[in-house]
Amino acid sequence: MNILALDLGTSSVRGLVLDADAEPRPGALARRKVHVDIGDRGSGTLDPAQYLACLVECLDELAAAGHLRDVHLVAVSAQWHSVVPLDPAGAPLGPVLTWLDTRPAPAPGSAGPADPNAYHERTGGWWHRGYWPLRLPWLRARCGSPIARFVGLAEYVLGHLLDTAPMSVSMASGTGLLDLRALTWDAEACELAGVRPGELPELAPTGWSGRLRAEHARRWPQLAGVAWSVPVGDGAASNVGSGCVDGRRAAVTVGTSAAVRLLHRLPAGEPLPPLPEELWRYRVDHEYVVTGAAYSSGGNLYTWAKRELRLPESPELHAALARVPPDGGAVTADPRLGGDRPPGFAPAGAGELRGLSFSTTGVEILAGLMAGLCRMVADDLTVLESTVERPMEVVLGGGAMAASAWWRSAFATALAPRPVRHRAEPEIGAIGAALVALGRVPEAGRLAMTDPLDEGHASQRSGAAS
CATH class of the missing domain: 3.30.420.40 (ATPase, nucleotide binding domain)
Incomplete structure (x- = not known):
């Protein structure tokens, strides 16, 4: 079939x-x-x-x-x-x-x-x-x-x-x-x-x-x-496609936008557990819910910076990024170029760059933007962890994450000391939707094969970051 x-x-x-x-x-x-x-x-x-x-x-x-x-x-x-x-x-x-x-x-x-x-x-x-x-x-x-x-x-x-x-x-x-x-x-x-x-x-x-x-x-x-x-x-489909279907694993997904999410079983009609004021909660289906935070910036940051800063094509750009520390180096950034997703109200155009000098390169600006998103995710993951009894393993996924080994390393740095793995398959949303349709959500953790982060670097896939 x-x-x-x-x-x-x-x-x-x-x-x-x-x-x-x-x-x-x-x-x-x-x-x-x-x-x-x-x-x-x-x-x-x-x-x-x-x-x-x-x-x-x-x-x-x-x-x-x-x-x-x-x-x-x-x-x-x-x-x-x-x-x-x-x-x-x-x-x-x-x-x-x-x-x-x-x-x-x-x-x-x-x-x-x-x-x-x-x-x-x-x-x-x-x-x-x-x-x-x-x-x-x-x-x-x-x-x-x-x-x-x-x-x-x-x-x-x-x-x-x-x-x-x-x-x-x-x-x-x-x-x-x-x-x-x-x-x-x-x-x-x-x-x-x-x-x-x-x-x-x-x-x-x-x-x-x-x-x-x-x-x-x-x-x-x-x-x-x-x-x-x-x-x-x-977002719900991406969690399932990443194999993050219980309280032990959180999914950090970067496609056009980005999000950090936790999925758990909560059939319709059952009382809703407390929801931290910083987080949203949506339905996967009649049996499961997903809780998390989302951001207007993700792979679109990479696409914007590459276009406007006239950065080189991918192999050369990946090599240049590899020379930048995974914390982003001297450039720090507010990556909210598109404004806030709920619950924030920052308008489009809220992005900022700091720490620029005449020696700053376009690649360092890109790295600062990407690392800025990592720090936002890390803050919200801490809030998400407050809803479960123990620290979580993190699975990185999405097309932009699959395209950039540097970004995976930057997330691992920002999310430490949590274990971080990578789901190298870029089509996690479509795969997750199929598993939901098949009624196989509980099996997703077994079916979604993730790589330790160093192996994930070696298996980097080509393609646009958006």
Whole structure:
């Protein structure tokens, strides 16, 4: 049995075929870069039609190469927090607002939750620009046409391909509108968002699966009748793909953005454990939750610095970075070029560099930015560890981490004395989504083979850091 895994990321759309143990089939990967429109005032949007076209191209490529034969299941990993307003016919009334967008703000005179701590415990989020309770009123005030309903990017894309596309509890938890225990839309959060009945997606029940629409089944006959599983939030999927599925292992993932997360079993309906005020909590599915912190900077730091500082191509750049100490050296940095993810409120453009001199090189500036992110992760990992009984092992993963041995060494330095390992496979999100769809989350720790950090250096893979 093969599994088609789709990764609906921020900087790219990817489709890959996995075997029954969720290991990638050689050569069965299609990838399309997507353009994120990032503006000076904090915008971060995607064109929904272009995004859908990129996914269709990936499926066409895999089908033409014969990779869709023997596919029995489709799994999806998708970016959290995105939202797009639709008209009554289901057409977008604007671009997709991604997690990168820092523009939404409360309307003048609007009040937040009655009890912010209780709200945070129930929803796992805050009354913050990164979540739908602030995003939806902001979008409504700026939309020139009446909005019929709101969906995330995953629901928009799958709504075009499948017979139905309800929102999974995993994707719903990233909106900030979901009661994580009851798995229903939270009444207070919906009131803050100003949503009316029918404006939010239907929530997918346990065991839901979708099928291709007839016209798409004719286009990809290999997928006709194949079950599509509900999407899994990208951070949750990455934890599972990294093998970090209990309180012994934390995942530090660096792709376009970055995050540190801990996953544990908490079936729907069970009481929610205390949640530190600095951390969020989302759903993996009806059985598991993931707790952590996220950052607007990750592989995009590497991409930005390489472009703007005109740094050399990868082999030469890796060699130059190897000569910089893993703590970043003399240059220190605040890497929040894109502002804060929740719960922080620093705007886009909050990044800083310190310790520059006329002898400072572009490579040292890059190293300072990368090391700055490592220190932010280390601080939040300490908070995350306060929720468990013992220090954790850390697994590094993600495309940017796979591309840079120096960054892995810098994280090991910042996270010491914790044991640090590396999951060298860059497609951890797609693999994790497949394991969730298969109901094999408890096995992920055994299936995800990690390397000691020195071996991880030797197995560095080529590719872009984003």
